[in-house]
Amino acid sequence: MSKQKTEHRKMLNATQGLKNVMGRHFLAIEQAYRDGKPTAWATSGSPVELLYAMDIQPILPENSATISAAQKYSRDFIEIAEAEGFSYDLCSYFKTNVGAVISNADLTKGGTGKPTFMLSTDVICDTHVNWFEVQAERLKVPHYTLDIPHVISNTNNRQYNYFKKYISEQLYDFLDFIQEVTGNEYHEERAKQVTQNSWDLSMVWQDIYELRKAVPCPMSTRDTFGGLFPLFTMPGLKEPIKLYKRMYREAKKRVDSGIGALEQEDFRLMFEGIPFWYNLKFFGMLERWNSIIVYEPYTYAFSKYMNPKVTKEMVLSQPIEAMSELMLSFWYIYDLKTRIKKFEETVREWKIDGVLLHENLSCRPNSCGLYDLKRHLMDDYDIPCLVISSDMNDPRKMNETQVINQIESFIEILRKRKKK
Amino acid sequence: MQKIGIFDSGVETPEEIVMAAGFTPYRFFGDPTLQPDRANEHIPPTHCIWTRNLLEQAIKGLDENIVGIIGTHGCDRTNREFDIWIECLNLDFMFFLNSPRKRDNLALNFFINDLKELILRLEEVFNIEITPGKLKDAIITTNKIRKLLKEISDYRKKLVLKGSEFHELVKNAQYQDKNQVLENLEKKSEELKSRAPFSEKNIKKILLTGSEIDDTEFIKYLESLGFHIVIDDLGVGTKYFWNLVDENSEPIEALAKYHLTKPINSIKYPSYERFNVLQKLIEDYKVDGVINIAQKFCEPVLYDHPYLNKKFKELEIPYLFIEATYNRESYNQLSTRFSAFAEII
Numbered sequence: 001m002s003k004q005k006t007e008h009r010k011m012l013n014a015t016q017g018l019k020n021v022m023g024r025h026f027l028a029i030e031q032a033y034r035d036g037k038p039t040a041w042a043t044s045g046s047p048v049e050l051l052y053a054m055d056i057q058p059i060l061p062e063n064s065a066t067i068s069a070a071q072k073y074s075r076d077f078i079e080i081a082e083a084e085g086f087s088y089d090l091c092s093y094f095k096t097n098v099g100a101v102i103s104n105a106d107l108t109k110g111g112t113g114k115p116t117f118m119l120s121t122d123v124i125c126d127t128h129v130n131w132f133e134v135q136a137e138r139l140k141v142p143h144y145t146l147d148i149p150h151v152i153s154n155t156n157n158r159q160y161n162y163f164k165k166y167i168s169e170q171l172y173d174f175l176d177f178i179q180e181v182t183g184n185e186y187h188e189e190r191a192k193q194v195t196q197n198s199w200d201l202s203m204v205w206q207d208i209y210e211l212r213k214a215v216p217c218p219m220s221t222r223d224t225f226g227g228l229f230p231l232f233t234m235p236g237l238k239e240p241i242k243l244y245k246r247m248y249r250e251a252k253k254r255v256d257s258g259i260g261a262l263e264q265e266d267f268r269l270m271f272e273g274i275p276f277w278y279n280l281k282f283f284g285m286l287e288r289w290n291s292i293i294v295y296e297p298y299t300y301a302f303s304k305y306m307n308p309k310v311t312k313e314m315v316l317s318q319p320i321e322a323m324s325e326l327m328l329s330f331w332y333i334y335d336l337k338t339r340i341k342k343f344e345e346t347v348r349e350w351k352i353d354g355v356l357l358h359e360n361l362s363c364r365p366n367s368c369g370l371y372d373l374k375r376h377l378m379d380d381y382d383i384p385c386l387v388i389s390s391d392m393n394d395p396r397k398m399n400e401t402q403v404i405n406q407i408e409s410f411i412e413i414l415r416k417r418k419k420k
Numbered sequence: 421m422q423k424i425g426i427f428d429s430g431v432e433t434p435e436e437i438v439m440a441a442g443f444t445p446y447r448f449f450g451d452p453t454l455q456p457d458r459a460n461e462h463i464p465p466t467h468c469i470w471t472r473n474l475l476e477q478a479i480k481g482l483d484e485n486i487v488g489i490i491g492t493h494g495c496d497r498t499n500r501e502f503d504i505w506i507e508c509l510n511l512d513f514m515f516f517l518n519s520p521r522k523r524d525n526l527a528l529n530f531f532i533n534d535l536k537e538l539i540l541r542l543e544e545v546f547n548i549e550i551t552p553g554k555l556k557d558a559i560i561t562t563n564k565i566r567k568l569l570k571e572i573s574d575y576r577k578k579l580v581l582k583g584s585e586f587h588e589l590v591k592n593a594q595y596q597d598k599n600q601v602l603e604n605l606e607k608k609s610e611e612l613k614s615r616a617p618f619s620e621k622n623i624k625k626i627l628l629t630g631s632e633i634d635d636t637e638f639i640k641y642l643e644s645l646g647f648h649i650v651i652d653d654l655g656v657g658t659k660y661f662w663n664l665v666d667e668n669s670e671p672i673e674a675l676a677k678y679h680l681t682k683p684i685n686s687i688k689y690p691s692y693e694r695f696n697v698l699q700k701l702i703e704d705y706k707v708d709g710v711i712n713i714a715q716k717f718c719e720p721v722l723y724d725h726p727y728l729n730k731k732f733k734e735l736e737i738p739y740l741f742i743e744a745t746y747n748r749e750s751y752n753q754l755s756t757r758f759s760a761f762a763e764i765i
Contacts, residue, residue, distance in 0.1 A: 086725075089722065367467075
C-alpha cells in the first residue's frame with residue numbers, strides 16, 4: 001500500500017471537515033464582535049447551550065488555550081503570566097489565557113477578546129472560577145459562577161435531590177443575570193431547538209464511540225482529540241452534527257470492511273486525562289508499536305447525555321432540570337468508586353489491553369485518585385496501567401524521552417501478556 | 421469522650437452540630453516533622469502538601485476515640501481526597517459537607533439543607549437525637565469561646581501576648597473538649613489582665629495571611645526574626661472566632677448564616693473580597709506590613725497573590741509573598757527573604 005493511502009487510513013477524511021466547522025465558530029465570534037452581539041467566555045462543563053439559547057456567542061478559553069499549545073505559543077504565554085506573579089504550579093490553560101490576553105493574541109493563536117460577561121463553574125475544578133475571577137477583574141466585565149456541589153462515593157439520593165435543586169435555582173438566576181447584562185431574553189422554543197441539537201450532537205458522538213469497540217478500531221486520537229472541540233464550543237448548533245454524521249458514516253464503512261486506523265493493530269489502549277496539546281505527535285508515535293488508543297474518557301465525557309435518568313424528552317421539556325442533573329453526573333467528575341467501575345466496564349467493552357493514566361501537573365482534580373484507580377484496576381481486575389507524569393499545555397513539564405521509555409516498557413509487558 | 425474528626429482546609433465545619441450529637445469536634449492538624457510517604461501512594465507529590473500530611477496521619481492510625489469524620493469542602497483537594505479517606509479508613513461515619521463556594525441566599529438555603537443532612541446522618545449512624553435545644557446550648561458555648569478568643573486576641577495588639585502563644589490557644593480550641601477550652605481561656609484572660617507588655621523596640625507589626633498555617637513553630641520562627649503578629653486572617657486565627665452565631669434564631673439557619681457571612685477566605689467566591697477584609701485589619705491594627713504565606717501547591721492562595729500584590733502596591737503597604745514547604749527544615753531557607761522584608765519596613 002502506498003504511503004499516501006496509509007496516511008488516509010489513519011485519519012478519517014471526514015475529520016478534515018473539522019477545520020471548516022471550527023473555522024465557522026471563530027468567524028461567528030469575529031462577527032459577534034463586529035455586530036456588537038453579546039459574547040461570553042465559558043468554562044468547560046458549563047451549560048453553553050443556555051448561551052446559544054439566549055443568542056449569546058460563546059467563547060471557550062480552554063479551547064483557545066489548546067490552539068496556543070498546538071501552535072507552540074503556550075510556553076511564551078505561560079511565561080508572560082508567570083511574570084505577572086502567577087505561580088509555576090498553577091493551571092497551564094489559565095496561564096496560557098492570561099498570557100494570550102496580555103499579548104493581545106488573535107484567535108488563530110489562541111487569543112480571546114474581551115467578552116460581554118463570563119460564565120464559570122466549579123463542576124470540574126476550582127481553577128475555572130479562580131481563572132475567570134482573575135480575568136473578569138483584569139478585563140472589568142461581569143462574571144457569573146455556578147457553584148456545583150461535589151458528589152463523592154457515599155453521596156445518597158436525598159443529597160442528590162437538594163444538590164440538583166441548588167443548581168437549578170442558580171441556572172434560573174443565571175438567566176436573569178444574562179437578561180440584566182445583555183437585555184436578551186430566554187425563549188423556550190429557541191431553547192428547545194438548541195437542546196435538541198445538543199442532544200443529537202452528543203448521540204452521534206456516542207455512536208462514533210460505539211464503533212471504536214470494533215477490532216481493528218476504525219479511528220484514533222487523530223480524529224477524537226480535535227473532534228471533541230464542537231462538543232465544547234458548539235453544543236446547540238446544526239453544523240457539527242453534520243460533521244459527526246460524516247465521521248460516523250466513514251468509520252462505519254471501515255468497520256464493515258474490517259479496516260482499522262492502523263495497518264496492524266496489536267495493542268488497544270485507553271488514555272485517561274487531557275492530552276499534551278503541544279505534542280500531539282506523541283500519540284502518533286504509539287503506532288510505532290502497533291498500538292492505538294481506542295477510548296479517552298476525556299473526549300467521551302463531553303457528550304454529556306450519559307445519565308440514563310436524563311431522557312431526550314426531559315432534555316427538551318425541562319432543559320434546566322436536565323442540565324442540573326447532568327452537571328452532577330458526567331465522566332469527568334465521577335467519584336472514585338464510580339470511576340473504577342466505569343473504567344473496568346470500558347476496558348471490557350472496548351477490549352482494551354492497557355490503560356495510560358495522565359498525571360497532569362496542571363489538573364489536580366483529575367489526577368487526584370489516579371493512584372487508587374490504578375491500584376484497583378491492576379489488583380482487582382488485572383488490567384495493566386501506566387501513570388505518565390506531564391502537563392496538558394506547558395511543554396516545560398514534559399520529559400518526552402522518559403515518557404517514551406516508560407511506554408516502551410509498558411508495551412513490552414502487554415506483549416508478554418498476549419503471548420501467555 | 422468520643423470524637424468526630426474534622427478534615428477541613430478552612431474552618432467551615434459547624435462544630436456545634438458535633439457537640440450537640442454528644443461528640444468532641446476534633447479538627448485534624450498537620451505534623452510538619454512527618455514525611456507523607458504513605459499518603460504519596462494515594463496522592464501525587466505535586467498536590468497540597470498539608471492535606472497529604474493529614475492523610476498520612478490518618479493512614480498511620482487516628483486517635484482511638486475518633487468514631488467518624490466530617491470532610492468539609494474547602495478547595496479542590498477536599499472532595500477528591502475525601503474519597504481516598506473513605507478508601508483508606510474503616511469508620512462507620514464519613515460525611516462530606518458541601519460548604520458552598522458562594523455566599524448568597526441560594527447558597528444559604530443549600531447549606532441549610534446540607535447541615536440538616538449532616539444531622540440526619542449523625543442521628544442515623546449513632547442512633548441519637550440532635551435537638552434544637554442541644555444545638556442552642558452548643559452555640560452558647562462556642563460563642564463564649566469566640567468572645568474570649570477575640571478579647572484575648574487584642575492582647576496581641578497591646579503587645580502583651582505573642583502571636584505564637586495566641587496561635588496555640590486557637591489551635592487547642594479546635595480539637596480539645598470545649599468545656600476544657602472554655603476553662604483554659606477564662607484563666608488565660610484573667611492572667612493577661614495583669615501581664616506587662618513587652619518592649620516595642622525593633623518589633624515589626626505584621627498581619628499574617630495565606631494558607632492554613634497550623635505549625636506554631638512557624639510563628640515562633642517569624643518572631644525570632646523580629647516580627648510580631650498583631651493580627652491575622654487565618655483559620656487558626658481570626659476566621660475561627662471573629663463573628664458570633666445568632667443565639668436567638670433557629671439554630672441550623674443561624675449556623676449556616678454564621679459561616680456564610682464571616683470574613684471571606686480564598687476558597688470562597690468572590691475571593692477578591694478578601695482584600696477588603698485585609699485592608700480593614702491593616703487600618704484597625706496599624707500594621708507595618710503584610711506577610712502572605714502559600715503552602716506549596718495551595719492553589720486558592722496562589723491565584724489571589726497577584727491581585728493582592730497589585731492592591732497593596734497601590735496603597736503602598738509593604739507586602740511579602742512566600743511559597744513555603746510544610747517542613748521545619750525549610751523555614752530557615754526563607755530567612756533571607758524575611759530579613760530583607762524586615763529591612764524594608
